[in-house]
Structure formats: C-alpha cells, structure tokens
Amino acid sequence: MSNKSTLKPVKARITDIRKMTEIENLVTIKFQNPEYAENFNYTPGQFVKLGVMGVGEAPISLCTAQSDNSELEFCIRNAGRVTNAIHSQKVGDVIWVRGPYGNGFPMDEFYGKDLLLVAGGLGIAPIRGVLQYATQNREKYGEIIVLYGIRSYDLMLFKDDVLHYFREGDAEGVKLYLSYEDQEDLVLNGLVSERDDRITNGLVTKLFAIMDEPADNTVAILGGPPIMYKFTVMELEKMGFTPEQVYMTLERRMKCGVGQCGQCIVGTGKSIKYVCKDGPVFTLWDAMNTKGMI
C-alpha cells in the first residue's frame, strides 16, 4: 500500500531539523503509520512530494538509502513558498508525504561496477542517497569516486559526510574530491588539517584532471544544475564514457509527480518525456535523443 495511486498524501512527523547552511536544512521525518513506512520502497534518485497544508507541495529527493525506512532525511533549500513553509515547521509538526515517485538510479544494474559520482550544489541530495546505498552494500560495487563542487565552504551540504570521507574514505574505498569556486581557506574552516591535493579551486569539472583515471566499467552518476551537466558530459565523453554509462537526474516543475499534470514535459516529437514518471533519472543517451533535456 505505497499509496501511489492518487494525489492523497500521508501523514508524517518531523523528528529532527538540522541547519546545514543559511538556506538549507536537513529535515528528518517519520511516518505516522508504521505499515506505510515498511512498504515505502525506493531507490536513490527517486523523490517524494512533501507538503504543508495551506501552502502546497514540492518535489524533494530522497537523500538516504533503503536500509531503514523508519526515518527519512531530506535536504531542503528554502527556495520559495512551499520550501519556506517547510523551513518554518518545527520538530513534532506534521508534514504530508506522497511517493516515492519516478525512476531512481538502477543500483542493481551497477553491481560490480565502479561508480563516479559527480555533484554540484543542491544536486548532492540524490547523490548522497546513491553514496549511502553503495556504502551500505559495499561489496557489490567497485571503487567509488565522488566529485563535489560547491561555491564556498558556507554553502557546502552534508559537511559531516564530506569530513568523514575525507578522513576515512580510503578505508571504505570512497575517494572524495572537492572543488570550490571562491578562494577560501578550507584549512582554517577546519575541513582539512593541511593543504590537500583532493581539493581544488574552480568548477567541479576541474576535478577530472586530478582524480584517478576511472576504470572502463565505471558508471557516472550526475546530480546538479543543467549547466554542470553540459560541461561534465564533455569531460566524460573525452574520457571515453559511452552515453549509456552516464546517468543524471533532472529538475523540472512538477505538480502531480505521477505523469498527469504535464508540467515537467521535455523533448520533441519522437521523444516527449515526463521527467517525473520517465525520470527524473535519465541516461546521457536519453538526453542526446531528447532535445531540451540538458
């Protein structure tokens, strides 16, 4: 009874709110009905509609992995009416949830492969779910490389995770690289203890030059703004990634999340797609065949 069938949300309660940046909070929620939680099956890259009655709903990525459904985390940027309303909720308040919706990253198709995760800005949210999933099922995947681009330390999301993988990533087979646009002293910010060659100044694409050469069987998993995709794809193609080896998640306006409201439409005659239902995860091959996708 995952209640996918209508526009009816189910009740959940906020159990924790953590401020991540000036405009982003990590919000933890718990379903009121345990049965619902038990049946809430999803893969990273899928999303839910989170709603506040009287204001509306917003599509928000699941940024956790499947292991334990009793609580779900969402990284939410205060970007407008609904997200602002979510930000003004307190622990204990009700939040209404529908979903999970869309196609996530096909994690089981990636078994045995290396993963190259590339995230920019808020795009880290779904990527973090992939990372959690992969580390929870560590034996199923090869090497994991994470490239994360941010503007400045202040705007960095999931700082704890980033710190963790910087310190202990090697032991877990996760290599994290970081690029930041603004000139800033990350040493002083306490992120790293000394100058680190996993960190560079500039756009996320700069990291391709310093990271280890990925193996042939690597899949690239992208989360970020359209402009990041354009440049990242160019780099990946140079490195020999085929269009089926590159996955990305898209953002569009969505009202229903189930392929009815038509607001997330992309593409041309042959390849009209609804991002919510046919995506939000697409391969580069999809994007190449769908004008206007990236």
Add this chain to the structure above:
Amino acid sequence: MLINILEKENLVEFFEAMQSYGEVVAPVRATDNAHRFQPVKGIDELDLDYTRTMIPPKKYFIQPKETLFTFNKEKEKYLEPPSIDKSMVLLGVHACDINAMNLLARVFMEELPDKYYLERRKNSVIVGVSCTPDEKCFCKSTGTDYAQEGFELFLHDIGDKYLVRVGSLKGHNIVKDHSELFAAPEKGDLDAFKEAEKTRLSSFTIEIEMSGLQDHLDMSYDDPLWAEYAEKCLGCGSCNLVCPRCRCYDVQDYINLDMNTGERVRMWYSCMLKDHGLVAGGHNFRPTSMERLRNRINCKGSLREEMPNCVGCGRCTVFCPADIDFVEILQKVRGDIK
C-alpha cells in the same frame, strides 16, 4: 461488435430511456461557432447535428477546477469530497472526443488511477454520434475519426435511422433493457452505413500526414517558423484549454480566514503560459513564447501511448483569438507549404 438499428422516430423514447441512466448531458447550441455540453431536460434542447463544442466533454471527468480535498490543520486531517454517485449520460459525443478520452483514461485510470476521474467514468454512459467534418476537422489524419472503444453506444446516422454500435457490456444491457426501441440491422442498413462512412471520409478538406511527423518535428527544432508564429501568438493558453487531449493541470492550496481550514484545488493549465516551465529560483526551462509554442506543437505531434496527442478536432485553430492555424504549422514542419 454488436449492431442494432434505432429508428429516428424512436429518438424521443430513446432519450427518455437514457434519462433513466442518469442526468443527460448533450450538445446545445451556444454561439455561431460552437456548441456546449450541458445538462438537458428534453430532446428539443439538444442538437446532435453539430460540429464541435468549444470545451470538450472531458470537462465531466477532469473538471476545470475542482477541490481535491479540504483540510484542517489543527486536526491534522484532510477530507476528500464524497464519492460521486451521481450518474450521467453523455449523449452525442464525436469520435474524436471519445478517442481523446481514451488517452486520458489511460493517464487517469490505468497506471495511477485518479479517484475523481475513475468515479466519474464509472458512473457515466457515453453515447457517441457520427458527424460530418467541417473545414477545420482533420481527425482522419490523426486516425481518430472512428471510435473503436470508450463508449457504451455509438449512433451512426444512416438517413432516417441510426446504426447503433454497442461498445460495452453496459451498452449491451441498455439495448437489452429497451429492446422495443431497437431492431436487428438488415442488409440495406449495412449498405447505408457503408455509404455514409464513404461520404464522411470523402468530405475532409484538410489533411496532414502523420507518419514520420515526429522526426520532422525533431528536425525543425531550430527552424525560424517557431519565432514567426510566436510573434503572432498571444500566449493566452486558449489552444490548450479547448483541447480534448490536453491534461496539464495546476494545483494550489488556499487557506481560510480561520487560518486553520482550507482546500487543495486542481485547475486546468496550459503549456503556453509563461510559468509552465518555471522552477524555484526563477529558472524557466521554456522562457520565451517561441519555446512554449514549439513545445506545444511537439507535444501534440508526439506519440504518447502509441497515439498522437492530437485527435484532429480543430478546436485550437477555431478558438485561437490570433487565428493561428495548427495544421498550417504542421504543414510547414513537413515542408508541405513554405
């Protein structure tokens, strides 16, 4: 396919019989250009010999504006409107509109059923009627000029009789319950039907080749034609709102002055409106009217569930205040005209 014959002189009785299945909704002349589906009490109010309504009959399944639920914040509850048990007879629907509803039915009834659509369709009887195309109809091109399914009964005008095709078990039961009104078809009736169909098919004046259209659209992505039409387009959204196959909608919450109760409302929307592609932070995926127009035509010409998103009813052309001709655009896309 079960076939029956209904004499036109039995139409009044037929109408009265239909009234026993629910409120009869049928085309009524509204203006020079259009009819309107509305509830009728007597057969003299309706007009089965019509070309098109402005708003398609889909309005009875997904309403222009409807409350999805009302909520109470303090009680942490919401309440859907009571189930719809009122039944309705939609009388006099053209094949194009039936075909359009068949696509909507897939979207709203099959994979992820919409309570509202489902209940309304379950409680309705659809009676189709044959028509004669006018100079804006092109349903023959879109392959939607003949309805194979999605109705209970379909009346084909064959002179002083109707040949009635039965489209569902419900339709069959209607015939059974009123067998005195129907007769078995005779050879002459079948001939008349064939004749009528021939006449109908030969009266189309416009045509657009649909095969391969999708690739033509793809190839025209950067064609100057979009900008040309965008200059004329008012961005008013009328074309979408009159389209029987458009189903974009918007959802909005409203809270009452008690600051506690309120409702979530769904409303028809249009991809020609400027914030259709707008997301938070002000980024718009289709910021110009050129992009929006191109998107609409692409969506219409695309194949969704193996059906084009257009059923050739001609409404978007007829009701565009700026006189933008949909078929003309497609003809340009195909290179039929310059």
Add this chain to the structure above:
Amino acid sequence: MTKTIKIEELTRVEGHGGIEVTLDGDKVKDVKFNVFEGPRFFESLIKTVHYEKIPDITRRICAICTASHSLASIGAIENAFKVKPTPQTNTLRDLLIHGETIESHALHVYMLALPDFLGFPDAFSMASEHLDAVKMALNLKKAGNQIHNTLSGREVHGMNERVGGFSKVPSQQELLDIRTSMEEVMPVAELAVKLLADVVPPKHNVSENLLLALDSGERFGYMGDHILTSAGERVHETEYEKLTNEQVIKHSYAKFSNYKGKTFMVGALPRLHLNGDKLEGKAYELYKQHKELIDRNNTISNNFCQAIELVHDVERCIMDVDELLSNGLDDEDLVEFDVYESRGINAIEAPRGILYHDYSFDDQGRITKANIITPTAQNAANIEKDVRVIAGNLSGSSDETIKHAIEVMARAYDPCISCSVHLTRLK
C-alpha cells in the same frame, strides 16, 4: 487674537479633504475646505475615446456611486444619439440605481454616520456593543451590493449596463433572489429610521439652505430631466450650467458652484424636501410621521432623510422586480443606433445628489469635449457656508467641540471627495 482650528483629514468619507477655520475672536475670518485629493482630469482623459467605452472610464470617478456615474454617462450618450432604451431597460436601470442607493446609504448611515451619534470611532468598535445592529447593517449593504452584482456585474465598477440596454439581462431566478433579500432587509432599513429619529440634530448648524433636486416625475425616484429648486424654479437638465455655475475661485479650492450667487445643497435632504410627497408605501408613512425631522435648514437631517430613502429603496426594488417579472423578462439585445456629431447632457440623482455628465462627439462617436459635475463639487461651497455658521455659533467653545461639530456636519453630506473631479486644491 486669531486662531486656526484645523481638521487635518476628514475620516469615514471617501477621498481626502480637511477643513481649516480661522477665528478672530468670535468672528470667523476664513474657512478653507482643503481637498488634497489629486486631480484626475477625467474630462481630458476621455478625449478621442469612442463613446462605447466612455461609461467604463467615467464610472471610475467614484467607487460608491459607480453605477450612478455609468448611468449618467450612458444617459448623456443616449441623449446625444437619440437612443431610446426599452421599458425593460428603464426598469432595470431604476432597480440598479435604487440598489446602489441602498448600498451607499447603508454604508453611510450605519457604518460612517451612526458611530458619530453613538460615540464610536468606527463601526468595528461599535460592533463590540451593537454587534447585531452592525451585522444587520452589513446585510443591508450586502443586499444593495447583490443588485450591483446581478445587474452591473460586480459591486464596484461593473460593466453590464451599456448604452442601449444591458449586455446580459439577469435571469428570473436572480431577480427573485433580489426580491427575497429585499424582504429580508426591510426591517433593517426601518430600524435606521427609528435609530436616527431619536437623534436630536444640534441647533448650531441651522442656517438657510437653498436645495436642488431632480424632479422625479410622478413617483419618488432618482431619475428625471428637470431640476427643481427650493426657490420654486424648474430648469431643464440641458440648462444645468445656469444652476451649477462652476467657477474657479482663487482662494483655497477650485470650481465652486453657486446658483444666482448663492451656495446650495444637493442630496437626500433636498430630494425629500422637494419630492417627498411623491413617496409611496411605508416610506411615505414614515415620511409623514416624521416630517418635522426633515429640517431644510439643518443639513444634519440629511442623515435621517437617507434613512427614509433606504425604506423607499427597498420597497421600490421589490416593486421593480415585480414589474419586470410580471411583464416577462425579454433577453433583448442592445438598441441599435447611428452616431453623428452631437452633444448630450444627462442628470441623475446619485446617492449624494445631482450628477451631470455632458459630452460632445465627433461624427465617429469620439469625445471632443466633456464636462462632469458631481454632487460633492456642488455641495462644497455649502459645506463651507455651514462651517462658517457652526464656527460662529460655537466660537466660545473648545477647539475639540468645534472640530467635532464640523466633522459631524461635513460627514452628514456624505461627501465623496474622490469623485469631486472639479475640486482641486490651489497652492
């Protein structure tokens, strides 16, 4: 010793105006009715505009008497092109203007004036002690608005009344709904008469008033084409300029009206004084019963006259609906006509008094010249006269007393400063 008493801004009136009195001992030296409402130049704006959209623009002169403006405007256009509206249209218009008067008088009597007499700053605080009365008043106002909504298309700046008729004739059911509402609010209108009959008008503003109102014909009402004066004259509307005699006066405001050198008053008091005997039904009875309260020389009794009119309006709306329904509603089209170079003048009784619209057209039906004179513009000089009288009579009292007395008097005119198109402050 001179001193100046200043009412910075009159409240519970439409628009912005203040009053300033300069006293020299117990002599009134100067009175200024300051209007700081910005000028809007309607007569200039509508030049070259096609007649068809003139009412839509000129009705925006005023919100509360929007239909009076549109009907005056439509009337002037119809007079110019000799358009004869159908009897049904005339009755619908009568219904509309009576509905407007209900809405306007209910607002003024209950929400704006009554708080003065009961000692509250506004109807909202009055509601704390007189909740039922306020709620009833709101219902009365709503019933007036219902007529606006049905006939005109919305409560403020509607659109349905057109040159030649109504774009959409209301349905029988809509008219029946109006009738029901009118029956429901009848007691509220009567209550207004009762409440105001108990108010003893202060003596300090008694002074001679010249009164002007439209001759409403055989029945009491708000339409007619002649103007009556309390001096016994009867003048055709086309000669209105003789009456209003607008002049730009170089002291503190522009364009004051006077008739033969005298200030005059328009509004409910003049209407009842000049046409009261033509009232019908309950309104007539109440009028007869309380005739002594209608003091032509005390403008405060304008409030009471409005209350009597409320009763008349409610009764009249019922009569109009009955007439429309018994004649059978006809879904008639607008009357067709030709346009040519012409001039048209029309007067109508807006809730606050006589309103004139005067247009000249070219042969395409475009405006070449316009003149609009609103009731408050005509009353302004009389208000100033009353201020002099009050200040003189009360010169020994405290400033507060004088201010209050002036405000109450000014409000009794129900002044609508925003629509006084011709009133504008000079530097």
Add this chain to the structure above:
Amino acid sequence: MTKPRLGIFSLTGCAGDQLQILNMEDELLNLVARFHIVDFQEGSSHKESGPIDIAFVEGSVSTETDLRHLKEIRERSSVLIAFGNCATDGCVQAMRNGETTLAQRLKDVYGVEPDYYDALESKPIREYVKVDFSIPGCPVEKDEVVKAITSLLHGDSPLGYSYPVCVECKLHEYPCVIVEDNKPCLGPVVRAGCEARCPGLGLDCIGCRGPVEDGSNFAAELQMLLDKGYTEEFIMNRLRIFSGELPEDFLGGAK
C-alpha cells in the same frame, strides 16, 4: 500571539479598493478581528502612528502630498502592498501619460495656469517606492484580497496571477468574444483573477487588472486587432485605459 499591525491607506483614486474591503460583508468583522488596525481612512476615525506590519496602499501618486504620504508609509511598513490598479499600474488617470502633458490636462479642465497646483503626473507607486506585492484590479477582487491576507497571516507570500483572463474565460466556457463577435477583447494580455467577468457578460475585457507581468504580447494583440479592422487610435485608447503607465517597450512583444 500579537496581532499584526495593518494599515489601509489611499492616495489618489476612487477609494474603490478600500470600499471592496467594506464590501466583504460576510468576512469583514472576522477579518478586522485578525489585525490591529492602525489606519483605515474610509472605515474608521481611529489612527495610530508607529510601525506597520502590513500596509495596503491604494491610489496612484498624483500630488506632492501623495508622494510624501507614500514615502512615510514605506518608512513605517515591513510589507507594502500595492492595492488596486491605481497603485499597481496607474489606472485611468495615467492613461494619457506620455501622450498629453499635465499642463495641457490642467488647462483643458480648469482653464488656468498649471503652476497653481501641487499636482504630479499620475504614476503607480512602484515608480517611487519598493513594492513587495501587488493586488491588481479596478477594483481589487475580494476573493484575491482574502487569499492574499490569509497567505500573509500564514507566513507565505501571496500568490499572484501569472496568466491571462482567457484562461478563466475558457474554464468558465464563456464564448470568446473575439472569435464569435470580433470584439476588441484585451483578455489575452490582461492578468486573470476576475473570473473573466466581462466576457462572461458578452463584453470585451478592457483590462482593468493590468497586463500579465512579463507575459503580455501587446504587439501581437495590437496586430490582431488591426487585422480585425480596428484603427490604431482606437486600439491604443483601449490598451491605455489601464496600461497607460507601462514600460516604454510595451509594444515590444512578449518574453
């Protein structure tokens, strides 16, 4: 919880938007009870100084006094809402801006020398102060006002109408007066929210809610009406009734 301090102010106009508040007969007392009202010129004699949480400003700036008043209100208010078409787009008194001069208009109406007055060319308030939201309309729609107020009380920004009157016209299934009768309807370029009142009565929309923000293709509207045989003067008079004070490139086409 302390009640938000509300001020309802008016500059030059017909006071119709304040009147619309008084016209909410059913909600009025409820609505007033939600606020601490510091100023409501048309409805109350009670006035207070001090800060204002929400200010509704109706009317356009047409005199120096208006301008001073407006600036003062802005200083005092956290949220300032342009209330009605006058405040939002200038309304009818701005319909000749840029076409005739103020001096000419004064002379037309009063026949006197212009330097007499403190009048200014009528302008919408956004020309002088920062406006947080606009509730357009001549007059404002009561429904929209209630929605805006509940949004604000709830801590959300009010929703506007980003689409034209045609949308509502179609949702009501009103016959299109352009298609049916060639009437010069402005619905395609005018902001919705009125539930297409005019077309609903068989009339062409005259645009009392002002243009759709960033979405009006005036050039196409003009061309369409020219094609239907209207003269440019006629169309411009029509377009200007409520959109006189528009950006200079208002015939430059939609974005």
